[in-house]
Amino acid sequence: MLESLRNKRIMIVVAHPDDELLGLGATLHKLINEYNVKTHVVILGEGITSRSDVRDTAVWENELATHRANIKSAQFAIGYHSTSIYDFPDNRFDSVALLDIIKVIEKEKKIFDPEVIFTHHGGDVNVDHQRTFEAIITACRPLQDEKVKMIITFETPSGTEWRSPTDPRHFLPNLFFGVSESNLDAKIKGMESYEFERRAYPHPRSPEALKIQAQRWGVVIGTNFAEAFCLVRSIN
DSSP states (O other), X not given: OGGGGTTOEEEEEESSTTHHHHHHHHHHHHHHHHSOOEEEEEEEEOOOGGGSSSOOTTTTHHHHHHHHHHHHHHHHHHTOOEEEEEEEOTTOGXXXXXXXXXXXXXXXXXXXXXXXXXXXXXTOSSHHHHHHHHXXXXXXXXXXXXXXXXXXXXXXXXXXXXXXXXXXXXXXXXEEEEOOHHHHHHHHHHHHTOTTTOOOTTSTTSHHHHHHHHHHHHHHHTSSOEEEEEEEEEOO
């Protein structure tokens, strides 16, 4: 499966700064360094203002500037080629018309011209992740002239695994990519760039937990480390 991604143009669409690391940081590092892919990351939301009762970006002006600077540090750790950053309201994507999000994705598709898109699992607890997935599925309808032939979703620690066990929308991966320890180290280093998102163990976003997660999926497929995905669509 990795070989089928060689030389491809891959767009990663996420809701918040850090999701691109949490979801596929190690795999992205591997694809860039070993498979000659061209990558573009689209970050839809500002990712921080939900920590206030009322959204006021002026109150968070300094933190938002730091958050955007952290994106550059994370980009350097992984090596992805370009990024577009938007300011949809954090954890309030359900207050925005879905069409507005779709229009952004359509614009980014037109500019970057991807063949493959990675995005959030649609069953995450986080509403921004859900809306991002819905927007991708709508923006990439398999019409005759649609160039996106593959859609792959990832889990986001602290957003995917907290779904109620009785809910049918659980993340059930059917695609696994083995990664090296150096790929994983790049993911963890990039994640640690995010000053407002990194956490101490046993939080799911801690370095130790991210390594445990990679080991867990590695055990599933018989390797040391791996990341897990759902192949939503593949048109050949």
